Amino acid sequence: MRALWIVLIASALAACATTQTPDTQPPAGVEDRAPGATRPAPGTQSVPSTPVTGVDLSAGRPASDAGNPLRDPASILSQRSVYYDFDKYDIGDEFKPVIEAHAKYLREHGVVKMLIQGNTDERGSREYNIALGQRRAEGVKRMLLLLGAREEQVEAVSLGEEKPKETGHDEEAWARNRRSDMLYPGEY
Amino acid sequence: MRNLLAAILFACAAWPAQAQLxxxxxxxxxxxxxxxxxxxxxxxxxxxxxxxxxxxxxxxxxxxxxxxxxxxxxxxxxxxxxxxxxxxxxxxxxxxxxxxxxxxxxxxxxxxxxxxxxxxxxxxxxxxxxxxxxxxxxxxxxxxxxxxxxxxxxxGEKGVFSTRIAYVVKRGERFELQVADADGANEQAMLVSAEPIISPAWSPDGRRLAYVSFQNKKPIVYVQDIEVPKQQIVANFKGSNSAPAWSPDGRRLALVLTRDGNSQIYLINPDGSNLQRLTRSSGIDTEPFFSPDGQWLFFTSDRGGSPQIYRMPAAGGDAQRVTFEGSYNVSPRVSPDGKNLAFIMRDGSRFQAALLDLNTRQVQVLTDSDLDESPSFAPNGRQILLATIIAGRGVLTSVSADGRVKQRLTVSAADVREPAWGPLNK
Incomplete structure (x- = not known):
């Protein structure tokens, strides 16, 4: 009984801390600060630079992840993010293969649902950023629907600048926060 | 057991309550x-x-x-x-x-x-x-x-020493909607949440706050009595619900919904009834703000390709563009006398509070900071409270309409943001 209480207290205290999605972090090294070239390089943000073996998968993940293409770093489906320029919501060509892959996955798994979260960097108006994040998420959703996903499968929401993945106040952090994330159940 | 858990959650919600502005x-x-x-x-x-x-x-x-x-x-x-x-x-x-x-x-x-x-x-x-x-x-x-x-x-002007201000404190991963006297005393938490809180707006009688909380994992607009810690949902439609602004008579709220597609401006009663769509654009329309006479609604829109400030009759009708300089002008707030507009303008990499004389169209930059947001007029129009980042930390600053008198409002070991200056005590 006492042990149970301790567990409860510990979990309650843990609940005080925010549960950040254990999302894959883009590696450092997005250096180009020229305007218009401030997106992290596509394809690099979720593929670790070192080759990945099956050991990595079993280390921190439930065994059921094995063979799950959504979690397999070697699969394009493990890539979830679209990055944008400041105050823009158009989707760069480099992100289209990722969206196409997810559209195909949704087509082939008709019961699977997806949440798209649109994010912005911290600059400017919080309310405008809510609207901008919504446009970014809606843009990804529209493309998924055009590619055959069904309306009921995909929901687009905005987090604006309110849930920054990177908390810095520089262009590198901002570039990583101007982002839409495609998330599956259990990931948000 | 459930009570114990609730007590612990409450205790951690109420944990460091000593800080003050x-x-x-x-x-x-x-x-x-x-x-x-x-x-x-x-x-x-x-x-x-x-x-x-x-x-x-x-x-x-x-x-x-x-x-x-x-x-x-x-x-x-x-x-x-x-x-x-x-x-x-x-x-x-x-x-x-x-x-x-x-x-x-x-x-x-x-x-x-x-x-x-x-x-x-x-x-x-x-x-x-x-x-x-x-x-x-x-x-x-x-x-x-x-x-x-x-x-x-x-x-010859009204003093604002008896007024109150609302603001949001971010302490670690916790968000607190606070109300305090204009001198920072008597801080009182309206809401504590693990999720973001933004856009507090005072009712014209100073008794209620409308605000946006993400506590249910998406932006929803609530109204809360200052004296009674009970939230009332104003708008919880599909998509985002945000940017509440009171009409000067306190009977209507303008707000922004994405239920019909892009962010558009609607009017609603503070109890959530009588929803009416106001804007119909193919772009973003957000941040509505009533002129003090209730005749106009100022707002931000990207209908012209970049975010600019517009105004339209509050009863509905055609919008006119208000800001022309620069490629990013947002967060319009009309002064209490209706003559000036405070807003945030982007100049290169800087986001600064500025004042537009609605008569002469002259623009005056008010600060020399880089990341200003959320301006809010004192009810006598003399000071403008805004949020900014100084040395990596969220602080509030107050600047006089002539740019000379400046104050900085901080909370120790926390970020403070989203200021809203309450009305004059009646």
Missing amino acids: SIEITGAGGQRIAIAVAPLAGEGALLDGANASISAIVRADLERSGLFRGLEVPRLVPQLTEASSVNYAEWRSRLADTLVLGSVAARPDGRFEVRFRLYDVVRQVALGGVAYTLTREQVRATAHRIADYVYEKLT
Whole structure:
């Protein structure tokens, strides 16, 4: 009984801390600060630079992840993010293969649902950023629907600048926060 | 067991509650009025532990406005009161332009009576005085009313020392919607959440706050009575619900919904009834703000390709563009007299608060910071409160409409943001 209480207290205290999605972090090294070239390089943000073996998968993940293409770093489906320029919501060509892959996955798994979260960097108006994040998420959703996903499968929401993945106040952090994330159940 | 868990969650929600807004003056007006606020005779009877005396609070209020310089007044024996005859030459030799004298007396009913009189030392005339009855708990409120009286007599404008401000504190991963007196005292948490809270907006009567909370994992608009910690949902439609703004009569809220596609402006009653769509654009329309006469709705829209400020009749109709300089002008707030518009403009990599004279169309940049947001006028129009980042930390700054008087408002070990200045006490 006492042990149970301790567990409860510990979990309650843990609940005080925010549960950040254990999302894959883009590696450092997005250096180009020229305007218009401030997106992290596509394809690099979720593929670790070192080759990945099956050991990595079993280390921190439930065994059921094995063979799950959504979690397999070697699969394009493990890539979830679209990055944008400041105050823009158009989707760069480099992100289209990722969206196409997810559209195909949704087509082939008709019961699977997806949440798209649109994010912005911290600059400017919080309310405008809510609207901008919504446009970014809606843009990804529209493309998924055009590619055959069904309306009921995909929901687009905005987090604006309110849930920054990177908390810095520089262009590198901002570039990583101007982002839409495609998330599956259990990931948000 | 469930109660225990709830208690622990509550305890961690209420954990570090000691922090308070502290205010530092970082810029003052050019010509300040020298004022001597003499200790009120007998005011020591109202001192309760660490409480400041009435005269000290009055002086601090007036100094914080940036328009006054408080003079040190030595303890006078015998103490002067509002009934004393004033030796103008002596006060002039102390370099006082103006003088406040007064007294505190205990009443038979356990309450107190404060009397004061304000003098113009240069012209050697009494400008007026007031008597207030108060309890021990009303010391600060009474001092603010005296400061309001002095301020109005000497500047011709309403004082805002008795008003309240709302703001959001981000402490670690916790968000707190706070309400405090304009001097930062009496901080009171309206809502504590693990999810973001933004866009607090005062009802015109100062009794309710509308705001946006992400507590249910998406932006939803709530209204809450200041005195009653109970949330009421105003808008929880599909998609985002945000950017509430009260109509001047308090009967309607303008807000932004994405239920029909892009962010568009709607009107709704504060109880969530009578929804009406106002804008129909193919782009983003957000941040509605009523003109004080209720005739116009200012808002931000990217319909022209970049975010700019527009206005439209509050009853609906065609929008006119208001801002033209620059590629990013957002967060319109009309001054209480309706003549100016505070907003945030992007200039290169800087986001700065600016003031647009709606008549002459002249734009004046108010700050030299880089990441300003969320301007909010004081109800007398003289100061604009805004959020900015200084040394990586979220702070509030207040700047006078002429850009000279500046204050910085901070909370220790936390970020503070999303300021909203409440209305004048009626």
